[in-house]
Amino acid sequence: MVSTLEILRHTFGYDAFRAPQEEVIQTLMAAKDALVLMPTGGGKSLCYQIPAIARAGVGVVISPLIALMEDQVNALRQAGVAAAALNSSASPAEARATEEALLQGTIDLLYIAPERLLQERTLALLQRSTVNLFAIDEAHCVSQWGHDFRPEYLQLRVLHERFPQVPRIALTATADSKTRQEIIERLALQKAAVFIRSFDRPNIRYHIHSGSQGARNALLRFIRDRHAGEAGIVYCLSRKRVEEVAEWLQGEGLGALPYHAGLSADERRRNQQRFQRDEGVIMVATIAFGMGIDKPNVRFVAHLNLPKSIEAYYQETGRAGRDGLPAEAWMHYGLQDVVQLRQMIQQSEADLPRKQMEGHKLDAMLALCETTDCRRQTLLGYFSEHLALPCGNCDNCLQPPATWDATVAAQKALSAIHRTGQRFGVQYLVDVLLAREDPRIQQWDHHQLTVYGIGKELSANAWRALFRHLLLRGLVEVDAEGHGGLRLSPSSRPLLRGEEKLTLRQHESTTPKRRDKRPEVALQDADLWEALRQHRRELALAQGVPPYVIFHDVTLMEMLQRRPHDLEGLATVPGIGARKLAAYGESFLKILHRDPRP
Structure with a gap:
């Protein structure tokens, strides 16, 4: 059996595990259950992908959205891993081929939605196969206080009942102590090893502003001054406002697209694909967008309305800077947001305990908005994590409020x-x-x-x-x-x-000018940086995949800084496994060392 470290290096192109990846992987290798709470971009997927590859059989990943499945499958196939998905986007012939490969044991990872998984036919198919683990991604969906638009998550306890010997791993980036306990109870994970990595995303800078007027213009200044030409997400509370803001940004010359549940499935798919595959696209969306997005170079997430909880805020802002490079979370909210959310809670048909819980969550969100202390300390404190010193990377730290x-x-x-x-x-x-x-x-x-x-x-x-x-x-x-x-x-x-x-x-109406351009590229390297990105774009376009599936910005930046002269040197760049080295190594080396003379 190939070692997990060898898979990490050979397949995924990384020299060492991040904490606590190795401990989680060893838990699954020992056929034990695990609950993993790691921030977005922290490397959760490797925790189940590597043991699924290393162990005999197939790892089954329960994923909530087709877009997320497609992203993961594309990325795994680029790395040379046999991965497939069973979802409604597959034709009957494609579904039959995937099922046959599953029975023959030629797939390492199978991605599937909870609705399809729970069908008796699917469960019977899995019982005829060799399943080596179940990974329940976005596990916070099991919480009755969380994403109750996916009630099938509440039924995933059936995996423990039907496959008692198969290890399970539940993963999420967002869960306070009550939600963690609910995940454990609903999924029967009482004996699972619990791994909690810091919720801190130090690369994200937080800005929160309030006022009843000027939100759009403040947003426009923020984008133009700090993130011109970069990818971002703008969240709005209603479909109508999504449409209005997207059209307005387009009128201002920005590449903005709308996304909400009221659009046709084809239009949502087209817009999402453009966001993933094109550079510098801004998606204006309701919270229906984002969970299925694995785009690493989102440089900002903006909110034009108040989120209903810190969990929602953390989940949405966490879609920025997944590559670890500096990113920003910006929000502008007004009094009407507070009134509207209070009324929504009070007028809902939920029982009294749930209304009280949602009221407490909104209070915590408002406290984060109005605090004069370090935003990050307040945010992490909500998740029971203590940050000893102010972060120095939020608006309150950078410009202490009067x-x-x-x-x-x-x-x-x-x-x-x-x-x-x-x-x-x-x-x-x-x-x-x-x-x-x-x-x-x-x-x-x-x-x-x-x-x-x-x-x-x-x-x-x-x-x-x-x-x-x-x-x-x-x-x-x-x-x-x-x-x-x-x-x-x-x-x-x-x-x-x-x-x-x-x-x-005292609230300020201005946004500080951006001090730096991210990722930071020296002036003399700007042309080479763009050449590397253009080559990545061309490769991605030819294969019909997002550019980051070829290489992340972080990997391109390492190439630019190291300037390896041969394949052996290029193989040491993080994010370049054996398959990608063979497929793309020579062409990127030519760009790195091309003759600049005409």
């Missing part, structure tokens, strides 16, 4: 809510505080109230920001049964009485 004593202003805002009857929305309350002319104010005689016009020391935007703070701190609540009006919560009383003070951050 704060102000908002106690008196908050008392005015709370008084306005109380004296107007706890039934009006933010804009009306701001109009009252600023003594604006509004027929409704006259109709309700609110111009006679003591709070009418007492807030002229702050702008309308500042008052909206203050109401957002009051919402996120639970000092006021949204009346879900009415029309979104605000009402006082019991926790507002100490502040109203002057028993507590309120200190808040």
Whole structure:
């Protein structure tokens, strides 16, 4: 049997394992179960791919999306691994061929969706085959608080019941302590070895901004100033906004494409393929996009709406910088996001415990947004990980926010809510505080109230920001049964009485200019860097695969820096296994050492 280290070097082109890959692999080699929590880009797939190749039989990978399967299968085949997928995109003839190869034992890895796996015919087929492991990817989908659009994940306990001797590995990049426990219980992994690598993605820089206006222009400045010509993802809450933002970015001369569940399957597939295979494409999408994307050189992820939880935020921002090179997570959110998400929770048909859980998760997300401390420390703390020192790579660390004593202003805002009857929305309350002319104010005689016009020391935007703070701190609540009006919560009383003070951050509307271009290429090497990327593009186009399936940017950068003179030297570059060395080595060496003279 070939050693796992030899497979790592010969097939995948890496000299050494990252922690805890080797320990996870040895666990599976010993036919024991494992639960693995590693950040996106941390090398989770090798944890099951290598033992599946090393052990007799086939490794079966349960994967939620066709795009993710295709990405993995393409990458494995490029490395010389016998891999296949059973999903709805395969023709009947292709499916039969894959099933026959499975029975004959000529496949190392089989990718399959949970829906197809759970069919009795598929389970019977696997029982006639030699299965050496089951890998449950994106395992957070089993959580009732998580991605409940894939209920089949809840039924994967059947693998333990039907194949008790086959080791199982569940993998995810996102799970707090409660979600971890739920994964263990629902998948019957009580005896599994648990491996938790740091959730930290130090290469990602976090920026979070708030305000009710200017989100689009702020996004445009961010892209043009910091990521011109680079691939990125822009997340929006609704399909309508996805369409609007994509069209607007196109009008600004950027290569933007929309992606949401309302588009036809063909259009989603075309847009996704363009994003994966072309350079510098920006995908504007709902959260339906991203889980199946293995594109390593996404240089930024932007949010134009507030995610509903830190898990969702971490999962989505984690799609940036999978290659380990510097990337950015940028977000702009407003008061309406807070109100809308609160109403969605309150008006949902979920039971009370679930509503409370989702409310707590939203509170944690808002706390991350409004903190004046290191973003990364707050983010990691949510996942029960302690970062001793501030990271130095988030907006709060790079430009510490100014704060102000908002106690008196908050008392005015709370008084306005109380004296107007706890039934009006933010804009009306701001109009009252600023003594604006509004027929409704006259109709309700609110111009006679003591709070009418007492807030002229702050702008309308500042008052909206203050109401957002009051919402996120639970000092006021949204009346879900009415029309979104605000009402006082019991926790507002100490502040109203002057028993507590309120200190808040002052928000800035500008985005710092980008200091560096990533990946960083010396001016004299720029032409050679582009030549390497162009050759990769041509190879990818000829084979109908994304460029990163040929080589990642990190591998090209190593080529550029090392300038190996022969195949032996090129073989030492990380990410170049024996198959890729034989297929592409000579052509890349010619580019590295071409005569620059005309």
